[in-house]
Amino acid sequence: MDIRAEEISRIIRSQIESFDAQVDVSEIGTIISVGDGIARAHGLEKAMAGELLELPHSVMGLAFNLEEDNVGIILLGEAHLIKEGDTVKRTGRIMSIPVGPNFIGRVINPLGQPLDGKGPIEAAAYYPIERIAPTIVERKSVNQPVQTGLKAIDSLIPIGRGQRELIIGDRQTGKTAVALDAIINQKDSGIICIYVAIGQKRSTVMQVVRALEENGAMNHTIIVSATASEAAPMLYLAPFAGAAMGEYFMWHGKNGQPSGKDNPGQHALCIYDDLSKQAAAYREISLLMRRPPGREAYPGDVFYLHSRLLERAAKLSDERGGGSLTALPVIETQAGDISAYIPTNVISITDGQLFLEADLFNSNVRPAINVGISVSRVGGAAQLKAMKQVSGSLKLDLAQYRELAAFSQFGSDLDKTTLAQLNRGQRMVEILKQPQYQPMPVEKQVTIIWTASHGYLDDIPVTELRRFEQEVFAYLDINAPELLRNIKDSGQLPKDAEEALKTNILGFKEQFKASLSQATGA
């Protein structure tokens, strides 16, 4: 950079010369009590609900409670610096955070400040943290898929762009793993992912960042982090900040201009991990503010808290550019109790849920998704034709298997059809297993599910299925790459492709069986 000192002083001089100070009119209040990250102020008669307030030491506050003779303020930043008698100033602004494409690949806090030590971030715009969700006319029904790369999800519980799909389960059932796999799989899909970590350990957030970096997924990901060590207001605001981040991409095209008919909007995927901690933080603030406690001591508006957040997920109409914001909220249950207050609330708000179960997890079914009770209410419309075609019989086979599995534990004499169904079911369950950080492209998912549901795996031992899967993909990549490409591009599996797939699978199976008998024979 080459700027002479003379130049600088000229700029400053012109600034000073053009400085025409008006009488500064501001509205103030006086702090009457402070503590636990909240403060009460007298005055501020015209303060608005949710207004940003300015306190000394560049601490900011949020007008949270407007009462007859005082205003309840939640403090953001170094609350311990605030003392009784300090003045609070109105700003007239609603709280907003910087957003924009420069945030991609960064780790930030809910105020938009960088936490990763990679320098300041230039904002493209400022978006209010609380924003009314898109209206009915601005929306369109979900019609494009979000490929998570997980066979169990993409085949049975498909997720569409703009959908809200809850991930629910006990601790240690792989909820975050499902979310991370979904992020990793968006490498080439153009979906920008926002991972909001709420109330997690700093070490966990660091592991997430590292896992994403190692899998090359940080290039399309923003991480909003409000860890357990931060005050409750940060945890409460974090998901809203994440949603504001995502909304920017939904409403703007790749060129940074507002999206419209000729400027398609972008797609964003927002993961709130997890909303039970946010609800707890909100409960903490509400109780400190003396709002009356309700069920499980949550305030009365905890439903509204989550509904207004998740309502912001949307698929925009073509007139608005067709951008989308998909939400994957995460809820942690206690001992599988999904009838607790927050889980039932969020289940009723979302368009479906993925149930993760500890029993399945421990019996090595990973991802531990219970496909029986998991649903996706709108994703079916967005699913690829080819996938829809092969997953129909998968659903049926699995349902029959579950019914028989419990029953068959008693008897030993089973008729042939029952045995065949059990056999098929075991293989289906095995096929849906998938290691972490290894999302699978949709065309490969289609082929393996097609193979299994057409019975071509029935004579392969269950223990060998993992190896079969790996090798068949290697085989297809070499011998029939155009077949896979066709499925991927057209999204369909026509009759002739099915025939070609069949010959290829049978060809490979012969090889595989030969290698099997060799191994056992030796």
Added chain:
Amino acid sequence: MSSLLIAQRYAKALLQIGQKQNVIETLQNELNSVVNLVKSQPDLERLCMHPLIAPSKKAAVFDEILQTGGASETIRRFFTVVAKAARLNLIYDLATAFNGLVDQHQGILSAEVTSAHQLSEPQLNALTDSFSRRTGKKMRFVLRQDTNLLGGLKIQVGSVIYDASLQGRLRMLRARLLSA
């Protein structure tokens, strides 16, 4: 409920009595002299504030003091009600609330004027004129001096601050330069 809110209720009642009997000013004078008396007598203040003395006893003692002081019947009854309700500890808030209500009733707006140097008579008159015109109310200024302002004035009316001081301008200039 905060103490100011409670005091407001009692003050409003007293004001309404004053309006009915048309003795607002005498009531205000009496109330303020009682408050000054309490403020000047540590023993009396302790009596008012002490939480362990029974309200009825407080009422009796207070009434006797008021009687010897020659207070009006209304004020005596008022303080008996306040004392029996165990609200005598709010006496200072009561006075603030009552004075505020009387000001409001008489259309007087109180403002705090902080200036770097003492204001001259014509300056003060100009200020009063301009504010009376702007607000349509009679102004009462509480004057203060603060050399930190460097120059100009700062006027606080209720929760609104009009900052025309040099200090404020410099602060604005700094913010402008830093953001440029």
